[in-house]
Amino acid sequence: MKPQVRSARNGVLIAGPVGLGAPGSSLIxxxxxxxxxxxxxxxxxxxxxxxxxxxxxxxRRYLDMLSAYSAVSHGHAHPR
Incomplete structure (x- = not known):
């Protein structure tokens, strides 16, 4: 089953179908x-x-909602 992505009104993608381009396909x-x-x-x-x-x-921008996994505890690219 393919993940679905939904778009919020403010333009943030939170979950609609994810379209992959050639670069992503090869990396995946x-x-x-x-x-x-x-x-x-x-x-x-x-x-x-x-x-x-x-x-x-x-x-496309995503809200990282994987709670308590990896960088979520501290956020990504903390300025310090």
């Missing part, structure tokens, strides 16, 4: 072949994050 395939496979990855390539926000390779 590389992850599938060589990654640790600890969990099923999302079909999206994140390029950077700041605080609770992440951006994908197409410039």
């Amino acid at each position: 395939e590389t992850e599938r072949r060589h990654g640790a496979c600890n969990y099923e990855p999302l079909p999206v390539v994140m390029t950077h994050g700041e605080g609770v926000w992440l951006w994908d390779e197409h410039g």
Whole structure:
């Protein structure tokens, strides 16, 4: 089942179908072949994050809602 993405009124993508471009597709395939496979990855390539926000390779912004996992405790790219 493919994840669905919904768009909020303020333009923040929180969950509508994720369209992948060629660059992301090849990176996702590389992850599938060589990654640790600890969990099923999302079909999206994140390029950077700041605080609770992440951006994908197409410039779409996402709210990171994976509570208590990895960088969520401290946020992404803390200025200190």
